[in-house]
Amino acid sequence: MELRQLRYFVAIVDHGSLSRAALVLHVAQPALTQQLRQLEEDLGAQLLHRTAQGVHSTDAGKVFYEHAQAILKQVADARSAVTQSARPAGNVTLGLPHSISGALALPLLTAARAHYPDITLQLTEELTGNLTEQLKSGRVNLAVLFDDGQLTPFATTPLADEALRFICRTDAPWFAGRAAVTLAEALGATLILPGLQHGVRPRIEAVARAAGLATANVIEINSITILKSALLADLGATILPVAPVLAEIQRGQMRWLDIHSPAIARSVVLCASRTLPPTIAVTAISKLAVDVARELCDGGAWPGAMAVGQP
Structure with a gap:
């Protein structure tokens, strides 16, 4: 061959x-x-x-x-690693989950073009389960994933802790007039969520089990676009970070409520292969992603996210 x-x-x-x-x-x-x-x-x-x-x-x-x-x-x-000079150059492919790309993709792409003009940053948007397999096989150099305790095959760098909220259509009857709900109340609603192996779902299920709770009536949709359409059609509510639906919230089409007893959040991490050596360009983009994530959190441009190490 x-x-x-x-x-x-x-x-x-x-x-x-x-x-x-x-x-x-x-x-x-x-x-x-x-x-x-x-x-x-x-x-x-x-x-x-x-x-x-x-x-x-x-x-x-x-x-x-x-x-x-x-x-x-x-x-x-x-080949790129051998031929690179001190100035980072080459191609870097970074995978982003659907629920993160709205917050991180454009700022990171803009920063990469400004700081590293000789690096071609290729962004791909995928379900988290697909990104895991692509990172293992080397089809992507880096991937933003969620720390669910199953990331031991990868080298990980924390980016942010992101709060999950109860989100529904603005005029939906779910908990009208309230600013917060308990996790038990949220889980009791008809929920539109990704499948068990993708996105926020593993985190929701893990926190629910730890609290002695369980999801009851779930509509599974593995697409943020279709999920938002289902929310706007009032088929149910969801538990998501705010970032993927920020435009709909700003237009007054959706609203969100805090979740407590317990609160629910996820750890967003940047992952790389433990076995494939990174190129200079991959290392540069890794460091840049950490810096961009912190700037977005500190400036409030990544709603509901807090840079790791922040009080």
Whole structure:
């Protein structure tokens, strides 16, 4: 198996056609077909279905595509680490959960362009469960995750502690006229939450169990956009940080209430691989993310979040 075969395979999948991939790669199509055939023989599996409309990945091809992407990224990172000068340069891919990107993505991207013009910062927004797998495989260099006690495979740096609030449509009947609710009251409502392996859900379930409580009526939605639409349709309430729905709150479409007895919060951390050495650029973006998070917390631009170590 050769690196060029991995590059060829990824290009074919990305472009959905042998002819288009050959054109982009500047490789004759028969040569591309031969390399693909050798790769499939080496692996002992068919990776692509050929049809008149193009090519489609087999189940084996889908699995191999993820690994091929990760390997090619690690090779690019290794090359960048060797060629970098004292001035950080290269590509850094950072994964953000949906519920964090609204607060952190644009400020971090702006700061990176200002401080490190030779670094290309690529931001990807994913469910937390997906980000964990991408970080393990090396497809992303860094990921913002939530400390649920399961992050031991990663090197972690605390960014902030973020309060979770009870959020509903402004005119919803849930606890009208009140500024706060108990956790038991919040859990008793019809809640719209991510699935058990994503986002705030593991933290909510853990705090509920510790308090001898449990969620009762839950609608599971793994998309912030769809979740907000469901809130606005008055299908239920949610328990989230304020940041993802700040625009709707400012427009008067939603409101939030504090949760107490007990309060509920999550620890936001920056994660990196323990096994893959970071490039100079990755280290620079890591430090910048910590600084940007602290500035956002201190300036009130990240609602409900407190920089770690703050009183």
